[in-house]
Amino acid sequence: MVTTLLDARRARHIAAQVPDPEMPMLTLADLGVLRDVEVREDGTVVASLTPTYSGCPAMAEMRAEVAARLTDAGYARVEIRTVLTPPWSSDWITPAGRAKLAESGIAPPGAAPRGPVELTLSPTRRTVACPRCGATDTEETSRFAATSCKALWRCRACREPFEYVKEI
Amino acid sequence: MSDDHVYLSLAEGHDDSDARWAFGTGFEDPLHGVDQSVPEGTDTAQLAAYCLALGDDALVSAQRLAQWCTAAPELEEEVALANIGLDLLGQTRLLYARAGQVDGTGRGEDAYAYFRDADAFRNVRLAELPNGDFAFSITRLLVLSSWRLALFERLAVTTSDPVLAAIAAKGVKELAYHRQYAAEWAVRLGDGTEESQRRMRDALAAVAPYVDELFAETGELKAEVLAVLRQVTDAAGLAWPETAPVPGHGRDGDHTEHLVPLLTELQSVARAHPEATW
Ligand SMILES: [Zn+2]
Numbered sequence: 001m002v003t004t005l006l007d008a009r010r011a012r013h014i015a016a017q018v019p020d021p022e023m024p025m026l027t028l029a030d031l032g033v034l035r036d037v038e039v040r041e042d043g044t045v046v047a048s049l050t051p052t053y054s055g056c057p058a059m060a061e062m063r064a065e066v067a068a069r070l071t072d073a074g075y076a077r078v079e080i081r082t083v084l085t086p087p088w089s090s091d092w093i094t095p096a097g098r099a100k101l102a103e104s105g106i107a108p109p110g111a112a113p114r115g116p117v118e119l120t121l122s123p124t125r126r127t128v129a130c131p132r133c134g135a136t137d138t139e140e141t142s143r144f145a146a147t148s149c150k151a152l153w154r155c156r157a158c159r160e161p162f163e164y165v166k167e168i
Numbered sequence: 169m170s171d172d173h174v175y176l177s178l179a180e181g182h183d184d185s186d187a188r189w190a191f192g193t194g195f196e197d198p199l200h201g202v203d204q205s206v207p208e209g210t211d212t213a214q215l216a217a218y219c220l221a222l223g224d225d226a227l228v229s230a231q232r233l234a235q236w237c238t239a240a241p242e243l244e245e246e247v248a249l250a251n252i253g254l255d256l257l258g259q260t261r262l263l264y265a266r267a268g269q270v271d272g273t274g275r276g277e278d279a280y281a282y283f284r285d286a287d288a289f290r291n292v293r294l295a296e297l298p299n300g301d302f303a304f305s306i307t308r309l310l311v312l313s314s315w316r317l318a319l320f321e322r323l324a325v326t327t328s329d330p331v332l333a334a335i336a337a338k339g340v341k342e343l344a345y346h347r348q349y350a351a352e353w354a355v356r357l358g359d360g361t362e363e364s365q366r367r368m369r370d371a372l373a374a375v376a377p378y379v380d381e382l383f384a385e386t387g388e389l390k391a392e393v394l395a396v397l398r399q400v401t402d403a404a405g406l407a408w409p410e411t412a413p414v415p416g417h418g419r420d421g422d423h424t425e426h427l428v429p430l431l432t433e434l435q436s437v438a439r440a441h442p443e444a445t446w
Contacts, residue, residue, distance in 0.1 A: 048201075054338055055258025063200070081201035084262075084334035087341060117317065117344040119351055119396055121403045142244035143349055144251035148342075152244070168341040 011045045012037040014073050018065050021058040022147045025104045028062060032092025035083050044077040045070050050088045053148040053168075090149070090167050107131045107153065107164040130155035131162055140164075197276065198258075199265040199331070206270055207328050215329055216271035217290070220280065221419055223263035224291035226256040227281055228427070229312060231434050232299055241302055248349055252309070255342040262335045270329075282438035286427045293418040294378040296427040303357050303367035307375045310350035314396045315382045317343040318389045351400045358404025365405070372401070373409050380413035 015037050016029035028034040028049070036048040047066050051059045063080045070078045090109040093101070098108035107128050127136050135157030142152040143166070150163045206212060233253030240246035264277040294312060299305045320343060323336035357364040383390040394408070401408045416422035438444070 051258075051338075053255055053258060053342060054262055054335070055254040055256070057254075059198070079201070082199065084202060084331070084338060087334070087338040113344075116321065117340065117347075119314075119347060119399060121351060121355055121399065142248060143345065144244075144248035146247075148251055148254060166345070168345075 007043075008037065008039045010073075011039055011047075011070060011075060014069050015047045015066050018062065018069060021061045021065075022149075023101070023104075023106070025100045026093075026097050028066070030094050030097030030100060032094065032097070033062065033088060034066075042077070043075070044079055045075045046079045046081060048081045048083045050083045052088045056148060088168075090165060093165070101165060102131045105131050105162055106150070107162055109165040109167045112167040128153055128164055130158060130160065132160050133158040138162075197265055198261040199269065202331060202334075204269045204331075207330070210270075210329060212270050212272065215332070216267045219263045219267040219270065219332060221290035223260045223267065223280065224289045225295050225312070225316070226260040226263065227434075228289070228291045228295040228430065229253070229309075230256040230260065231430055232295065232305070233309075235299055236305065245302075249305075252346045252349065255339075255346070259335065259339050259342070262338075263332075266329075266331050266335065269331075278438065282435045283442075286423055286431050287421050289423065289427060289431070290419050290421065291427075292378070292381055293414070293416070293422070293424050294375065294382070296418070296424060296430060297374075297378070298426055300371070300374065301367055302353075303364065303371040304374060306350050306353045306357065307368065307371035309346065310354050310400060311375055311379060311382075311397065313343050313346040313350055314393050315389070317347055318393050318396075319386060322386070322389065347396075354400050355404045358401070358406045368404065368406055372406060373411065376409045376411045377414045381417055381419075384417055384419060 015034055016027055018028045018034075020026045020028060020031050020033075023031070031052070033050050033052060034047065035050050036046075038046050040046060047070065049059070049062055049066065059082075063082075067078045067080055089112045091112045093108065101108045107130070110126070110128075128138050128140075129136050130138050130153075133155060135155055137156040138153050139156065140151060141154050141161065145152045145163055149165055149168075151166050152161060153164045154161045206215070230253040233249045233256070236249045237246060240249060260281070261277050264280045267280065268275040268277070292312075294308060297304075297308065317340060320336040320339045324333050324340060327333050327336070354368065358368040359365075382393075398408050
């Protein structure tokens with residue numbers, strides 16, 4: 001029993017260290033896509049991952065990398081499960097993950113919207129601080145960017161463009 | 169790292185047994201490791217057909233959005249349309265995978281996407297119409313994303329299939345961004361120059377006759393969706409046109425002449441190389 005607990009903690013630690021393929025400054029734990037790691041009585045490690053977006057092309061890579069690292073660490077039987085519910089929310093990015101994003105010049109997301117989705121057509125003032133200079137005089141240039149989870153913004157103070165992880 | 173060949177360097181250090189080359193080959197079941205059980209008492213044929221139809225809407229829409237690549241008015245819009253298409257393609261993959269589990273054939277996503285002919289597709293016809301100008305594509309995106317968002321919000325809490333409910337709940341968050349994007353553009357164009365306003369009016373007139381079809385199965389959503397569309401047209405200084413619907417339903421396999429060429433292009437590589445893996 002004690003062995004299993006220790007084993008589970010070690011397995012969790014290994015899976016948690018796997019970097020996200022698209023934002024490699026974050027681990028899967030930082031990003032909140034690693035939902036659970038357990039070790040069954042027969043020694044099988046079961047790691048559960050959830051996709052950030054339905055079309056996230058990095059899911060297969062994440063699965064393969066978690067399985068490979070656990071196998072390399074000596075776990076003979078590894079099972080990767082996909083968890084679709086509850087759906088991933090940017091609220092699950094950990095404080096450590098947010099700090100790493102900001103250090104890399106990517107603005108972390110604000111609080112995700114909740115409840116029924118309303119369409120707002122009046123200009124909404126959202127304050128996003130520039131991850132480089134901290135100024136809040138910033139503007140969105142495109143709600144969609146190089147990956148599904150990010151938008152493009154620009155800082156009017158330091159004139160630098162930056163990416164911003166969207167709230168979902 | 170050898171940088172003389174970008175693809176070789178991407179593949180470096182990955183032996184052949186491990187199919188994860190640059191997100192490229194060996195795409196596996198997108199529902200890998202998800203509990204596949206179907207609730208007792210489910211009409212599996214009906215559930216599979218429904219997943220397939222919702223997947224077809226998304227696949228055909230994704231293909232039309234991808235056709236904007238290299239043709240959009242600005243790079244930012246091209247990136248946006250491609251991202252929206254990618255979300256829809258992700259929804260397609262999940263829905264096709266679920267259909268294959270439920271209909272008992274165990275077919276994978278490729279079988280549905282590449283090896284069915286147009287008469288087997290059940291997408292709504294609005295999705296297959298050619299892209300037209302930017303105003304038409306935006307108007308269509310506005311209508312389809314508003315409808316699909318309302319539908320998925322409903323499905324997430326009403327369907328008895330937990331997998332479809334989860335796919336819908338996830339899709340809601342994505343579709344909210346799609347609708348917001350399309351609505352803002354519709355307002356900008358409608359409230360823009362004389363030319364952009366004229367194009368928006370033409371786009372609304374071209375899209376409206378295909379809107380009734382969306383509510384053939386889900387009439388209860390019509391008022392809610394039309395209220396959103398009117399909110400947008402009001403803000404854009406336009407009127408939602410009252411036009412007679414075009415008879416027929418994509419869900420019954422009635423399609424316009426535009427679906428065959430779209431699928432011919434989409435399926436050409438897979439059909440030329442049926443043994444290929446991606
Ligand atoms: Zn700045």
